[in-house]
Amino acid sequence: MKRPHAFAATFLAVLVLVGSTAAATNGRPxxxxxIEASDPSQTEMAERAVDRFAQAGLKLPPLRIVFPGRDLSLCGGAQGRAYLSAEPVEVRMCWNSEFTLLHELAHVWEAFNMAASRHEPFMNMREGVASWAGLGVAWESRGREHAANxxxxxxxxxxxxxxxTYPNDIASMIEAFTFLTGRAPLHDGGEGIQHPDRTLFDGTASAPIRSGR
Known part of the structure; x- marks a missing residue:
């Protein structure tokens, strides 16, 4: 049976794309x-991703999610990118990945909800972080990328x-999520088994789990 979600999607023609407008209900934020997508599965994935934030009680600002195609240049050279200065905020997705979309939406949530005073304490919880958002340091050394992950x-x-981004053991990830959001994750971490994570990083397998304990 298909899992119900908190959206009623209405499909509209938007240029050469298909669009839908969705809003969370049932007492959630x-x-x-x-959503502008050429494939209904992309629309469904976007609805589910936004609904996950609503289920966790994490309010997102009004936003636009666009699937422009597989050309990464349409997403700023990345598989997905959040444009925080756009009105409304825009997330562009050139890769059909649940985690990539959640990661980009997490950038949106953090930018609109996390006080700058919490940056340093969070970075101190993590490994190898040199700056919150400095472009002069490696991707994995930016605190905001740790937060989005x-x-x-x-x-x-x-x-x-x-x-x-490390530490990535379950206990450390739960602790970091709770620090960032004030809430528990929507899962308990599942089984501590290493799976290849090819959704963000050029098809390479994940590095081993590294504990912060």
Missing amino acids: STPVT VIGWGLLEDPHPISR
Whole structure:
């Protein structure tokens, strides 16, 4: 049976794409979302991702999620990118990946909900972080990428270890998610088994789990 979610999608023609407008209901935080996608499965994935934030009580601002195609140049050279200065905020997805979308939506949530005073304490919980968002340091050395990975992991429907940002053992990830959001993840971390995570990083397998304990 298909899992019910908190959206009523209405499909509209938007240029050459298909769009839908969705909002969370059932007492969860409501987020007006416009989704532009050429494939109904992309629309469904976007609805589920936004619903995961609503289930966790993490309110997103009004936003637009666009699937422009597989050309990474349409997403700023990445598989997905959040454009925080756009009005409304826009997340562009050039890769059909649940985790990538949750990661980008986590950037949106963090930018609109996390006080700057919490950056340093969070970075001190993590390994190898040199700056919150400095472009002069490696991707995995930016605190905001750690935060997006942690939040994305905490909202996964089928949790698996996340690569490149450490520590990534279950206990450390739960602790970090709770620190960032004030809430528990939507899962208990599942089984501590290493799975390849090819959703973000050029098809390479994940590094081994590394504990912060």
